[in-house]
Amino acid sequence: xxxxxQHPSTLSVQEGDSAVIKCTYSDSASNYFPWYKQELGKRPxxxxxxxxxxxxxxxQRIAVTLNKTAKHFSLHITETQPExxxxxxxxxxxxxxxxxxxxxxxxxxx
Amino acid sequence: xxxxxxxxxxxxxxEGQNVTLSCEQNLNHDxxxxxxxxxxxxxxxxxxxxxxxxxxxxxxxxxxxxxxxKKESFPLTVTSAQKNPTAFYLCASSPRxxxxxxxxxxxxxxxxxxx
Numbered sequence: 001x002x003x004x005x006q007h008p009s010t011l012s013v014q015e016g017d018s019a020v021i022k023c024t025y026s027d028s029a030s031n032y033f034p035w036y037k038q039e040l041g042k043r044p045x046x047x048x049x050x051x052x053x054x055x056x057x058x059x060q061r062i063a064v065t066l067n068k069t070a071k072h073f074s075l076h077i078t079e080t081q082p083e084x085x086x087x088x089x090x091x092x093x094x095x096x097x098x099x100x101x102x103x104x105x106x107x108x109x110x
Numbered sequence: 111x112x113x114x115x116x117x118x119x120x121x122x123x124x125e126g127q128n129v130t131l132s133c134e135q136n137l138n139h140d141x142x143x144x145x146x147x148x149x150x151x152x153x154x155x156x157x158x159x160x161x162x163x164x165x166x167x168x169x170x171x172x173x174x175x176x177x178x179x180k181k182e183s184f185p186l187t188v189t190s191a192q193k194n195p196t197a198f199y200l201c202a203s204s205p206r207x208x209x210x211x212x213x214x215x216x217x218x219x220x221x222x223x224x225x
Contacts, residue, residue, distance in 0.1 A: 001169075006152075009150070031211065032211035032212075034213040034214075036216075042218070042219075043200065043216040043217060043218045043219055044153075044200070044214075044216050045216070046213040046214070046215075049213050089152060089153065093211045096158065096160060096166070097141075097143060097155055097158050097168070098211075098214060099155075100145075100152045100153040101152055102150065102151060102152035103150075103152050
């Protein structure tokens with residue numbers, strides 16, 4: 001089955017700096033890669049996703065890049081703000097469901 | 111709750127007791143999922159269902175059971191056979207398409223504690 005690895009497990013940045021979270025996947029058939037943000041005690045919420053026919057997607061301060069050859073994808077957050085502090089999960093498709101990375105705890109220091 | 115409701119929010123289970131977690135969605139989604147979340151381990155799949163009256167085991171199904179009698183409902187029972195049930199349980203749903211995958215909508219979760 002699919003195996004998704006996510007790094008780093010924790011990340012601290014100064015407010016206004018950029019943050020990058022990286023994930024790798026094992027199944028070359030995976031074709032959909034969503035990213036979720038989970039604030040403390042709350043549900044994960046989809047923040048951006050990318051399909052395998054696209055190399056990059058942007059939504060305001062958030063962008064995701066996908067390298068199918070290397071089987072890795074990354075989340076980029078620019079001009080970070082304190083409200084970006086949360087746990088971020090990447091995911092990749094298996095045959096019938098999503099496989100999640102272990103999460104990155106992002107702390108934005110004011 | 112964004113169309114998918116989990117209850118209760120907090121649940122306490124005694125040793126040897128079965129408990130059932132509720133998950134209801136009004137999004138008309140075909141597929142529903144149960145994940146368990148432990149610190150540092152991300153989200154692990156317990157069971158999923160792509161259609162009414164059918165469900166499949168995920169990676170950690172031992173000690174759990176589910177049913178899918180209605181499209182809107184996918185309850186999870188944590189049985190006494192689950193030796194370490196204390197965790198945060200998340201239910202999710204998504205549209206189902208043969209070729210395309212879609213992101214999940216998650217419920218707000220149930221925190222289960224063994225006492």
